[in-house]
Amino acid sequence: MAQENSPIQHELRFAERTQFQAGIAAFDFSGRALKHSDVIAFNYGLPDGDLFQLPELKAATALALSGDGARSLQYGGGSGTSRLPAYIAADRSRRWNTTVEPDEVLITSGSSQAIDLAGRLFLDPTDEVWFEAPSYFGAIHVLSLYGRQRRGFGMDAQGLVVDEVAEELERRAKTGAPLPKLFYVIPNYQNPTGLTMSLERRRTLAELAMRYGFYIIEDDAYGELGFDGVALPPIRSFAPEHTLYVTTFSKTVAPGLRVGAVIAPKTIIRGMQRVKSEGGTSPFVQETLANLLESIDFQAHLAHLRQTYRDRRDAMTETLAKVMPSGCEWTTPLGGFFVWVTLPEHTDIHRVWEHALEERVSFVGGPPFYVDEAGKNQMRLSFSYFKPDIIREGVLRLSRAVEKSMSPALTPTAPSAGR
Amino acid sequence: MAQENSPIQHELRFAERTQFQAGIAAFDFSGRALKHSDVIAFNYGLPDGDLFQLPELKAATALALSGDGARSLQYGGGSGTSRLPAYIAADRSRRWNTTVEPDEVLITSGSSQAIDLAGRLFLDPTDEVWFEAPSYFGAIHVLSLYGRQRRGFGMDAQGLVVDEVAEELERRAKTGAPLPKLFYVIPNYQNPTGLTMSLERRRTLAELAMRYGFYIIEDDAYGELGFDGVALPPIRSFAPEHTLYVTTFSKTVAPGLRVGAVIAPKTIIRGMQRVKSEGGTSPFVQETLANLLESIDFQAHLAHLRQTYRDRRDAMTETLAKVMPSGCEWTTPLGGFFVWVTLPEHTDIHRVWEHALEERVSFVGGPPFYVDEAGKNQMRLSFSYFKPDIIREGVLRLSRAVEKSMSPALTPTAPSAGR
Numbered sequence: 001m002a003q004e005n006s007p008i009q010h011e012l013r014f015a016e017r018t019q020f021q022a023g024i025a026a027f028d029f030s031g032r033a034l035k036h037s038d039v040i041a042f043n044y045g046l047p048d049g050d051l052f053q054l055p056e057l058k059a060a061t062a063l064a065l066s067g068d069g070a071r072s073l074q075y076g077g078g079s080g081t082s083r084l085p086a087y088i089a090a091d092r093s094r095r096w097n098t099t100v101e102p103d104e105v106l107i108t109s110g111s112s113q114a115i116d117l118a119g120r121l122f123l124d125p126t127d128e129v130w131f132e133a134p135s136y137f138g139a140i141h142v143l144s145l146y147g148r149q150r151r152g153f154g155m156d157a158q159g160l161v162v163d164e165v166a167e168e169l170e171r172r173a174k175t176g177a178p179l180p181k182l183f184y185v186i187p188n189y190q191n192p193t194g195l196t197m198s199l200e201r202r203r204t205l206a207e208l209a210m211r212y213g214f215y216i217i218e219d220d221a222y223g224e225l226g227f228d229g230v231a232l233p234p235i236r237s238f239a240p241e242h243t244l245y246v247t248t249f250s251k252t253v254a255p256g257l258r259v260g261a262v263i264a265p266k267t268i269i270r271g272m273q274r275v276k277s278e279g280g281t282s283p284f285v286q287e288t289l290a291n292l293l294e295s296i297d298f299q300a301h302l303a304h305l306r307q308t309y310r311d312r313r314d315a316m317t318e319t320l321a322k323v324m325p326s327g328c329e330w331t332t333p334l335g336g337f338f339v340w341v342t343l344p345e346h347t348d349i350h351r352v353w354e355h356a357l358e359e360r361v362s363f364v365g366g367p368p369f370y371v372d373e374a375g376k377n378q379m380r381l382s383f384s385y386f387k388p389d390i391i392r393e394g395v396l397r398l399s400r401a402v403e404k405s406m407s408p409a410l411t412p413t414a415p416s417a418g419r
Numbered sequence: 420m421a422q423e424n425s426p427i428q429h430e431l432r433f434a435e436r437t438q439f440q441a442g443i444a445a446f447d448f449s450g451r452a453l454k455h456s457d458v459i460a461f462n463y464g465l466p467d468g469d470l471f472q473l474p475e476l477k478a479a480t481a482l483a484l485s486g487d488g489a490r491s492l493q494y495g496g497g498s499g500t501s502r503l504p505a506y507i508a509a510d511r512s513r514r515w516n517t518t519v520e521p522d523e524v525l526i527t528s529g530s531s532q533a534i535d536l537a538g539r540l541f542l543d544p545t546d547e548v549w550f551e552a553p554s555y556f557g558a559i560h561v562l563s564l565y566g567r568q569r570r571g572f573g574m575d576a577q578g579l580v581v582d583e584v585a586e587e588l589e590r591r592a593k594t595g596a597p598l599p600k601l602f603y604v605i606p607n608y609q610n611p612t613g614l615t616m617s618l619e620r621r622r623t624l625a626e627l628a629m630r631y632g633f634y635i636i637e638d639d640a641y642g643e644l645g646f647d648g649v650a651l652p653p654i655r656s657f658a659p660e661h662t663l664y665v666t667t668f669s670k671t672v673a674p675g676l677r678v679g680a681v682i683a684p685k686t687i688i689r690g691m692q693r694v695k696s697e698g699g700t701s702p703f704v705q706e707t708l709a710n711l712l713e714s715i716d717f718q719a720h721l722a723h724l725r726q727t728y729r730d731r732r733d734a735m736t737e738t739l740a741k742v743m744p745s746g747c748e749w750t751t752p753l754g755g756f757f758v759w760v761t762l763p764e765h766t767d768i769h770r771v772w773e774h775a776l777e778e779r780v781s782f783v784g785g786p787p788f789y790v791d792e793a794g795k796n797q798m799r800l801s802f803s804y805f806k807p808d809i810i811r812e813g814v815l816r817l818s819r820a821v822e823k824s825m826s827p828a829l830t831p832t833a834p835s836a837g838r
Contacts, residue, residue: 010632014690015543015565044494052492054484061480065473073471073673075463109528109701116696120564124434125544142696145539146434213429254492258701271433277535277561282528282677282704 017125017145040361040394042381045191045251045337051305052254053296060291069287077283081107083290088247088261096237106269109281111221111248111260115139117272118182118217118244118262119146127181130214132160134340134369134378136191139184139219147181150371159197160185162204169212180214187235189222192369192380193340194333199232206238215268219246222336224302227310241265249289251337251384252302257285309337315388316381316395323399325406330381337384347377347405355401361394436544436564459813460781461800464610464670464756470724471673472715479710488706496702500526502709507666507680515656525688528700530640530667530679534558536691537601537636537663537681538565546600549633551579553759553788553797555610558603558638566600569790578616579604581623588631599633606654608641611788611799612759613752618651625657634687638665641755643721646729660684668708670756670803671721676704728756734807735800735814742818744825749800756803766796766824774820780813 063069064080071078085105092100108114115138123129123146131140133152144150153168154161165183172179185205187197197205209216218235236243248260259281262272316339317332324330327344341363343352349365356362366375381398383391482488483499490497504524511519527533534557542548542565550559552571563569572587573580584602591598604624606616616624628635637654655662667679678700681691735758736751743749746763760782762771768784775781785794800817802810 012686014540015546017543018540018690018694046494049489049493052489054489057492058481058484061484062477065477065480070468070471070473073476073675074468075465075669075674077675112696121433121437124436127434138696145694145696250494254703255494256492256496256702256706258699258703267431271437275437275564277531277557277564280677282701283675284673284677285701285704287675 017148038360039357040386040390040397042361042363042383042386042394042398044364044385045382046385047251047255047305048308048385048387051308053292053301056292056296057254057288060288060295063291064284064287069291072284072287074283076280078287080287080290081280081283083294084259084286085261087290087293088263092245092263095231096234098237098240100263101266103266104263104269106262106264106272106276107281107286108260108262108276110250110255110258111219111246112138112142113276113281114244114246114260114262115184115217115219116142116145117276118215119143120275121268121271122181122215123147126178128178130165130180130183131371132185132190133371134192134366134375135184135371136186136219137364137368139217140368140371143182143184149178151180152371152374155190155193155195157195159187159190159195159201160205162201162208165205166208169208173212179212182215182217183209184217184219185235186219186221188220188226188231189333189336189338191221191336192338192364192366194331194336194338195340196232196334197235202232202235203238206235206242209239209242214242216243217246218243221246221248221251223247224252225306225309225337226335227306227313228334229303229306236263244268252298252305253289253292257289258282259285259289306335309335309384311388312383312386312391313339315391316383319392319395320399323396325399325403327406328402337382339381339383341379341381343377343379343402344406345377347402349376349379352379352401352405355404356398359397359401361397361401363398436567458776458779458781459805459809459816461802461805461813461817462781462783463804464801465804466670466674466724466756467727467804467806470727472711472720475711475715476673476707479707479714482710483703483706488710491703491706493702495699497706499706499709500699500702502713503678503705504680506709506712507682511664511682514650515653517656517659519682520685522685523682523688525681525683525691525695526700526705527679527681527695529669529674529677530638530665531557531561532695532700533663533665533679533681534603534636534638535561535564536695537634538562539694540687540690541600541634542566545597547597549584549599549602550790551604551609552790553611553785553794554603554790555605555638556783556787558636559787559790562601562603568597570599571790571793574609574612574614576614578606578609578614578620579624581620581627584624585627588627592631598631601634601636602628603636603638604654605638605640607639607645607650608752608755608757610640610755611757611783611785613750613755613757614759615651615753616654621651621654622657625654625661628658628661633661635662636665637662640665640667640670642666643671644725644728644756645754646725646732647753648722648725655682663687671717671724672708672711676708677701678704678708725754728754728803730807731802731805731810732758734810735802738811738814739818742815744818744822746825747821756801758800758802760798760800762796762798762821763825764796766821768795768798771798771820771824774823775817778816778820780816780820782817 064072085102088105089100089102127147128149129143129147131152153165236245245263330341363379366378483491504521507524508519508521546566547568548562548566550571572584655664664682749760782798785797
């Protein structure tokens with residue numbers, strides 16, 4: 001009976017999908033950097049906590065736990081789960097001068113879940129997803145769980161180079177090669193480049209989606225944070241039947257609530273509801289957020305955020321212009337949280353990072369933003385979290401780290417002063 | 420150029436996984452029932468909102484929005500995201516007389532997300548998942564998104580008939596047929612049957628998992644609600660390396676918070692973290708829940724819940740014994756929220772449902788709890804939501820509906836009185 005008692009040979013084997021995720025870890029230097037409280041970490045798109053509306057949130061939670069509000073503690077929740085989609089539908093109807101119905105809106109646990117649900121609903125493993133190159137690593141990571149064929153298309157000052165997309169689609173259609181199923185884009189103040197897609201390119205991309213039958217995930221996480229207060233029409237306005245428009249309250253209210261939303265045709269919303277499997281985004285949090293939005297002047301709040309982040313963008317780009325060595329380039333975003341820096345071609349980002357840690361500053365290196373091997377001389381800097389003085393100091397430190405990396409002979413052996 | 424302007428033929432096509440979900444809708448009669456406020460709906464496992472701790476929750480949210488607590492509004496959150504896993508680890512270490520480390524705990528958005536992540540981490544589409552028959556339809560639904568081969572194994576008064584499982588495993592191992600990857604069970608006060616798996620069967624199932632290399636999802640949603648206050652050791656205690664133990668605060672604190680957790684080996688927890696894609700369960704809610712648990716006598720609260728739900732179980736089973744027609748059987752659960760009723764074999768559950776709606780009572784029919792065509796003469800009744808008097812009235816109404824269904828000749832044509 002020894003045979004019966006001995007275990008069958010087996011090992012812990014995870015699903016294939018787990019093999020297809022972006023290698024963020026190797027270029028996310030925050031783990032080491034954030035252990036040092038004196039490091040100025042430009043790594044993440046964190047809003048400044050001083051901009052959170054604490055007294056108003058306190059009142060909103062109290063209301064969510066009183067009287068009828070307490071129904072939000074139940075499965076399915078109270079009125080917040082309908083008031084919040086209604087608020088978003090009304091807000092976008094007004095801003096876009098169109099009609100968005102509340103049942104074209106699905107509340108999600110942050111915009112990441114909206115992207116996850118898009119992948120879950122649309123993608124079989126052999127399906128192809130296209131991206132801007134570079135693009136947000138979180139989206140690349142999530143969508144790679146579902147569709148394992150990925151391709152990136154370049155960008156210029158007008159955003160995604162749509163002509164290259166059109167050529168590739170035409171080539172594939174002619175040869176019978178597979179067409180993409182989803183195209184993930186961030187047209188406003190893109191993560192990581194800060195670039196904005198031009199109106200003409202938005203229209204063209206929408207037309208391509210309708211013509212070739214793919215669906216656009218239009219991630220508009222930063223759309224309400226345009227510094228001149230003017231927003232281009234969303235891609236959705238040109239192809240509402242082919243767009244999954246994604247938004248979030250993480251940048252404008254607070255990330256810790258974890259509330260995003262997707263606006264899409266009803267067939268798609270119903271499909272996403274069917275595959276949404278965590279029992280719904282917290283009804284208590286939805287109730288709280290609905291209470292908050294109904295109690296404050298949200299437009300005035302947004303105006304305040306825009307001015308604050310604009311000042312920080314200025315602090316970052318003006319200092320970059322003053323102190324960065326020649327041969328370095330960077331974007332000047334019209335909104336959002338990020339500046340994208342390109343160093344001379346053969347710069348080794350790991351080397352820059354080591355010097356940056358000595359100087360007590362950090363960033364996210366370029367590679368995780370690409371689906372291929374690109375980005376090794378690039379970095380993303382976030383200007384959202386720190387006050388302007390800290391930003392200036394951080395950029396100064398960064399410039400020293402870059403200089404050292406570009407001049408191997410001058411590498412100091414003594415530790416730098418730090419802060 | 421006409422050709423270039425005409426759209427390529429395409430249609431909206433969702434991923435294959437969307438085809439493999441349980442058909443809950445056809446047997447979930449709540450949609451129609453809940454439109455009538457006078458219907459006593461035994462459909463869902465809703466806790467009674469009168470048992471929510473509103474003043475304590477209000478204090479916990481206020482604390483989560485004050486001082487250091489407000490860090491919970493940021494990405495990654497404040498101390499709640501570490502205090503909550505630490506609380507769960509300490510609580511289970513004490514109750515199980517073992518050591519659970521905080522990094523063996525992952526907080527999830529309800530227990531449904533824990534189940535989803537297990538499927539996401541382990542299952543390729545051709546992988547097989549086994550269930551008790553019947554089992555919780557939510558778990559069947561979620562796991563079917565990932566693994567499309569499903570099989571159920573029968574239950575008796577001791578819970579899952581483990582011998583049948585052992586035979587099937589042995590047969591497959593001998594013939595080289597595929598072994599299951601995951602086995603989903605609810606050993607305590609099962610949903611929907613209310614049955615409890617015996618100690619001996621827990622041990623045997625654990626041994627089978629180790630021998631044949633599959634992983635057990637041990638869903639313990641109701642484990643803290645045993646009416647005699649005694650809990651059997653979890654399956655995990657016999658095979659910690661092969662168990663993903665799932666718990667939730669939905670039954671004991673409030674579903675609307677959407678907080679669950681999974682306890683598993685660190686390799687599996689890290690894998691689940693990698694494929695968890697919504698930016699983390701709301702740190703604000705985690706902070707709130709950690710504050711609550713540290714401020715109340717949770718054991719006293721659980722004792723109160725147990726007594727309350729025990730009284731309701733009694734009201735339901737005692738009334739069933741008094742009023743149900745002969746030929747009907749039901750379980751008498753030792754905990755949890757559910758009684759499982761089996762009607763005479765050829766009863767048509769849709770017919771019972773129509774009569775039940777006339778009588779102003781409702782339930783969930785049996786079929787969605789099975790992976791095959793079974794359950795057509797069964798129903799799940801929840802006793803958790805209503806006070807005992809309402810439960811007695813509801814069961815009385817139900818008995819009339821069942822009687823009518825069993826006696827076609829006596830079907831009344833006049834509408835029933837309702838309430």
